[in-house]
Amino acid sequence: MANEPKKLSREAYGGVKGEDYIPFVPTTENIPETTGYSIFFGILFAILFAAANTYLGLKVGLTISAGIPGAILATGLLKSLFKRNSILEANYVASLAAVGESIAGGIIFVLPAIILIGLNLSITTVVLVTIIGGLMGVYFVTPVRRYLIVQEHGELIYPESMAQAEVLVNANQGGSGFRSVLKGLGVGVVYKVLSGALGLWSETASYVIAAYQGTMIGVDTLASLLGVGFIVGTSTSALMFAGSLLAWLSLIPLIRFFGLYAPEAIFPSASLISEMSASAIWSNYIRYIGAGAVAAGGFISLIRSLPTIISSFKEAMGGFGKGTKSNRRIDEEPSVVWVLAAAIFGFLLTWLVPAIGSGPIGAILAVFFSFFFSVVSARMVGVIGASNNPVSGMTIATLLVIASVYRAMGATGVNGMKVVLLATGVVCVAIAVAGGVAQSLKATFLIGGSPRKIQNGMFVSLAIASVIAGATVLLLHSAYGIGGEQVTAPQATLMRLIVEGIMTGKLPWTLVIVGVIMAIFCALAKIPILPVALGLYLPISLNTAIFFGGIISRLVEKRFKDNEAKKDEALERGILISSGLVAGDAITGIFIGIFAALNIRTDFLSGIIQDEVLRNIVSLAAFIILGLWLYRYCCNIRKEREV
Secondary structure, three states, X not given: OOOOOOOOOHHHHOOOOHHHOOOOOOOXXXXXOOOHHHXXXXXXXXXXXXXXXXXXXXXXXXXXXXXXXXXXXXXXXXHHOOOOOOHHHHHHHHHHHHHHHHHHHHHHHHOHHHHHOOOOOOHHHHHHHHHHHHXXXXXXXXXXXXXXXXXXXXXXXXXXXXXXXXXXXXXXXXXXXXXXXXXXXHHHHHHHHHHHHXXXXXXXXXXXXXXXXOEEEEEEOOHHHHHHHHHHOHHHHHHHHHHHHHHHHHHHHHHHHHHOOOOOOOOOOXXXXXXXXXXXXXXXXXXXXXXXXXXXXXXXXXXXXXXXXXXXXXXXXHOOOOOOOOOOHHHOOOOHHHHHHHHHHHHHHHHHOOXXXXXXXXXXXXHHHHHHHHHHHHHHHHXXXXXXXXXXXXXXXXXXXXXXXXXXXXXXXXXXXXXHHHHHHHHHHHHHHHHHHHXXXXXXXXXXXXXXXXXXXXXXXXXXXXXXXXXXXXXXXXXXXXXXXXXXXHHHHHHHHHHHHHHOOOOOHHHHHHHHHHHHHHHHOOOOHHHHHHHHHOOHHHHHHHHHHHHHHHHHHHHOOOOHHHHHHHHHHHHHHHHHHHHHHHHHHHHHHHHHHOOOOOOOOOOOOOOHHHHHHXXXXXXXXXXXXXXXXXXXXXXXXXX
16 A cells, blocks of 8 residues: 555554554554464574574673564565465564574573582573573563553653664665665674674774873773663763763772772782783672672662552452453563462572572562562663663672571571572573563564463463573583683683682672662752663773764764754664664674584684784774774665655
8 A cells, every 4th residue: 555654653652551552563454474484483583693693602601682584584474485474473483483592591601500500401401491581581570571661651761672673664664764764774784794704803892091090981882782872862872971981980090099009919809909901800890890880770660669659559359350351462471370470480480499499588588679670671671771771780689688698597508599599590581581581572562463372472482492592501611611712701700709608608798789779869969860870880992882872873863963854864764774774784683693603614714804903903994994884874865746
């Protein structure tokens, strides 16, 4: 139809109440959603993304977004091979694919720490922890879905959800918007191949400021971070960058200044501060401050949201036993029975299953923190996207409490550490899955799908994909040894240090409390806590790249400040091209991970530029050129004749 839209409406980004928003596929229109095609490919992509992200996470401590590349792959496969053009089917596949990334993030943060403390980790244990945590992560979002997704429509950005929805719409409908996504996709692929695969330039450009206590500044020159920064916008990215400046240009030099002449190592580091690099100081000291700030920010956010959470529960309880009857597809939700069942089964299985055996206290704590941080996680992805969701920060906060409780109960040996790590692992999976579910639910709301079908499908797919993810962990340990040079497992290493520190009575509580005080200061000063806390917790190189994308977004706004229509068009072009950049980077990164897992070398160009300074210059230049191209593309607005 000639007048059928080729992209999401402006109302998808705000300007109307969520209750009044008309999705891309109106609820009066019935098109296929859960079919044999969508279920099969959804589970298949969940498995593939779980395996690839488990490898990459253990290797470099990062996971790759699956929702956006899943959307592109789903639409392409369904349309080209099976001649199916249902956008709801494609969204279903993309949502199930996204859960593969989520469970990988949940698994790699904690469970490998069991290996690091010298115990065995079985695939059965990995699967059980994933299913229990996944069950709670999927359904604990339900009581707050309406508030986060509908009532906060236009207030919570959900940048990766917006990108995923734009990709789905444009891929499904075609047109100039789809061409923008394809251009971004192509550029993202070429850029990632040259840097991440062939190794022509490094993916991080850094500079040590020797005259300023040897601190460091840097940029992760990734196309995906540039795209996320543009989608997030200037305000959020600037606050994240401000948190990094506080950490790297204030706290780290301060620690080094006062610790430079310390005659011995200062806990929790085992090395002299005078011998530590800026990165080492950040890893050993600042991350504890950031973890405290993230945890405190989560508690403060929960307290502020309590009235809404209570009302959401009251609404849910009001429908108890009445099913989820609704004339609107986007209002369908899992029954409150599923929420209660998730809590009950989560408690019983964490307590009674021998492979976990956390006891009643550990089970209670696992359920409580799973709910608490699932709500926090669902909200945080609305700010920064699932790719940058600080799962490890929230997991650290959980580990601190559970380990402290078990220590008070006298469980201080290696077996006590294992129980603590397993209970924390359940929570970690719940946090990661909840963030992925919330992101998919937002995209589903924009497109016009059924939340109930999405949540049920995501739980089934994560249960199946957990087997492959667990096998990947054990394979890497068998081949390289987890914690070694080939598979560093940075988050799991940190978890091991924390649990050993608490069980032995040694933990830098001062650093954690400093982070809490910083969060309270932000709250009193009416400064958004989470972005600043993330700036403290995440590397400055990552936040610098995101901030660069936010700057480009602001420059585009200024370029057309006197023409609102052109400004909106330019920003929409930027969101589409940024979506393509994120997708291209992610898809290529997955293939690089597959080659790496197969021990197939791809960095054939890494020897061309051997000088480290020159490689940094080339990396930074390539990233700047990419940013300038993004800006130019946004501003190159031409009037197109109506068809």
